[in-house]
Amino acid sequence: MWIVSRDEAKCEGCGECVEACPAGILVLEAGRVRVTDETACLGCETCVTVCPTGAITIQEV
Template identity: 80%
Template sequence: MFMVSIDEEKCEGCGECTEACPAGILVLEGGKARVTDPTACMGCETCVTVCPTGAPSIQEV
């Protein structure tokens, strides 16, 4: 099982991760990416790859 989180300090709200997430668990709210269901992460690391600031991180739990 994987869990995704977003570092709000690093997030610039570009939306790249929200558009790229195949699980559809990332959304933009208040100009920042937010995780709707951190436990639904597939662990694909697409959000990590597309983010220009390194805001998303994925951990295996």
Template identity: 50%
Template sequence: MYLISIDEEKCTGCGECVDVCPVSHLEMKDEVAVTNEQTECVGCDSCVETCPVEAITLTEY
């Protein structure tokens, strides 16, 4: 299982991470990216690689 952490201070709300997530685990809320509790992260790392401000970290647990 994987845990996505988004630094809301760094997030610019570009939405690129939301667009690349293959399982729709990320969504925009109040102009920042947040995790969607209805889906589970598959650990593909796409969001981390896509984020232009390095606001996302992915941790396996």
């Protein structure tokens, strides 16, 4: 499975990752991204690619 980490200090709440995630597990909450169901992450790295501030990293465990 994958661990999805986001750096809240870097997240600008643009929503790009929320729109792009094919698994639909990212949401915006109070202007910051949150992962709703990490176990459903596909490991596609789309969120990592689209994030303009480098706020998201994923790691396989």
